[in-house]
Amino acid sequence: MSRTDAGAPEQIAGNAPTDPDRRRRGLTERLLAVRELSLLIALGLLVLVTTLRNDRFLSGQSVKDLLLGCAILVILAVGQTLVIVTRNVDLSVGSILGLVAFATGSLFLSAPGTPWPVALVVGVALGALCGVVNGGLIAVARVPALVITLGTLYAFRGVDYYWASGRQINAADMPPSFLRLGNQTVLGVPVLFLVALVVVAAVGYYLRSYRSGRELYAIGSEPAAARLSGIPVGRRVFAVFVANGALAGLAGVLYAARFGTLDAAAGSGLELQVVAAAVVGGVAIFGGSGSAYGAALGAVLLTTIGSSLAVLRIDPFWQQAVVGALILAAIGLDRLLALRVAARLRGRSARDSSDA
């Protein structure tokens, strides 16, 4: 219908800022950019300070370890972003990762000749299946995702323990081609990290540029309004849990490749780190805002803090405290930004419509 008065657009430029493309990057997006920039600055400062104290922190090997260390958390945080944006949360990701990692090991154990891409597909599918369980229960039970996934956190882990029944799988049980995946580098960058980058880019782009991606934000921002505007809320939320499960499955396979030694406890407690990474990365826990890029930066920041405290030989106790402080700082920053924007917008809206 906007075609009907196509003759008019020039006039808009007359009473609005003239450069349309500068204007396109409007307030909503600039806000995100500010948030991501602040993370980058924090990360930069952290690296700088640590390097000043110990110049080996930026050596090739240590950077490689760092990138390797954060890859799995990044993938999980990005998956979690999909869920949190819709005003849900998935606490079962650590258990899914553990289950899939063990399954991958068992697969190689029982069918030694399995090519690793097959294992990858099986792992992702198993993760997605766990996601189906989560999403299905949430749709049927109409109970908050927090409660359901708290249940499946224990359930999946229980299955894992039952299956492993005290066994451990060792690197020797897995084909070298698979294990190499966990340590190989391309131009000095670990493959694992490249995989994580691809995931970040894909999910980030999807969330920003696809209709169904934007609908996830709408659902988290105002569920009732989402329903009224015809968004298939139930279907989207289900899909999000499946996608997150699949990503946790991917992370599980990569975990197996990286560590080689697996028992039923792999990935225990990881879910809290994942949620922390997303929150530090600016993903609002009440849904509706945040980006995959931010969550990934949050994951990198948390991992970097861990290694920099180790490099600086600071008591691990402090690591917990620092992460805690960081989460509070992140929430404080979000609040501050929100208030400042609100104040600015209020003034603007009063002026804007007065000459309408």
Add this chain to the structure above:
Amino acid sequence: MTADAPGTDGVPLLVLDGVTKSFGAVAALRGVHLALHAGEAHALVGENGAGKSTLVKILAGAHPPDAGEMTLDGQPLRLRGPADARAAGIAVIYQEPTLFPDLSVAENIFMGRQPLRGLRRIDSAAMHRDAERLFQRLGVRIDPTRPARGLSIADQQLVEIAKAISFDARVLVMDEPTAALSGVEVERLFAVARSLCERGAAVLFISHRFDEVFDLCHRVTVLRDGAWVSSDPAADLTVDEVVRRMVGRDVSSLYPKQAAELRDTLLEVRRLTRAGVFTDVSFSVRGGEIVALAGLVGAGRSEVARAVFGVDRYDAGEVLVAGRGVPAGKPGRAIAAGMALVPEDRRQQGLVMELSVERNATLARRRALSRLGLLLGGAERAEARTWTRRLQVKAARLGAPVATLSGGNQQKVVLAKWLATEPRILIIDEPTRGIDVGTKSEVHRLLSELAGEGLAILMISSELPEVLGMADRVLVMHEGRLVRELPRAEADETSIMFAATGQGVTA
């Protein structure tokens, strides 16, 4: 039966027949009949709680009807959800804005229908351009890239309107779209609605303002207590006749304020300034006096009220209550000094939707009702009953959640809440927005009574008849400045509109 009076050509575009809907024990609609014709604007009127919004939600596919048929172009129409209604070409503006606060205004308009470029990606440049074009068509300036959070209620309404007209709708349903708008914007909206009619769309329009109904609509359907009363060509009706059918009795639509003895100055505002919002605003209100703050939407009236009450900060100036200064930015102190603010955006700022009617009604008064820190249920209920009865709140029970009330009845609960605090100074922003004729005159009588008891009342209103009927003095704002003060005798429509549009004043 007058529903299909001769003179309308052909088959109606959309027909509802025998539509019934109950919420538990409440029968919201009972066998309602409605026929919308292509090229016609059809008004739906009725008291608060008559079932208008319920009908809208059925048309929108948001509620399934318990019984009854719908046909579109003579074909049976079954809506399994809002998406179906959309696909059938029915665009709806709901009574309560349904925006996504975190998303940009343009995304709010085009959610699910964003223009695409290659690989089915969203073309955000095109989306923003289209949004700007829509706003231009409505003659308003809202930045499409800003988040919807923090939009004034009028702007939210405009975004909703832009959303609805962005559909190539065959049926446009508007549930009180004008409640928050001023005259200029209403005119623009009507122009758009008329052009849609000319292109063969059908419009269903709901409003409590009869001048709008008769201005826009060709046909008027009246609902009372969920039941269909009549459908007639607008030309055959008068306002009084419509009101009689709605209410079932005669209502005087006049509400002159009774003269009250003017007492000491209770509220004094000196040179209040907030950069970019309002400048150098000074006025005073005496006990027994009703002062109206008039002006166009966006002139800064609500902002001044919020600053006086202390919810917003201001950069300069002072606020005095009975000669004593009230600190800026502390609504708690303002309440302690005897001020009450009935905010403009009642749904967001005035109510806890999940709580019951009685809880909400006494929310601001809980301290006074408690003994030794304990809140006694009995006292709370009695107090709530008094006020909800005075304001004729229509609710299934006092214990029902506010969310289940009709829009107008929610407004009444907010009014009850603040009136129950027994303030000395009452600041009331759009006292009768969304409230039906019968209760409107009741609210006016109440305000007049309160003034008679010595209250100082500052009333913001965009409805000129209300301003002229109620105010002892009219202050007119234009672009953040007080440009004119008119005593009752000098205030009339022309003088107020003249000042409000900034004519004859150097801004």
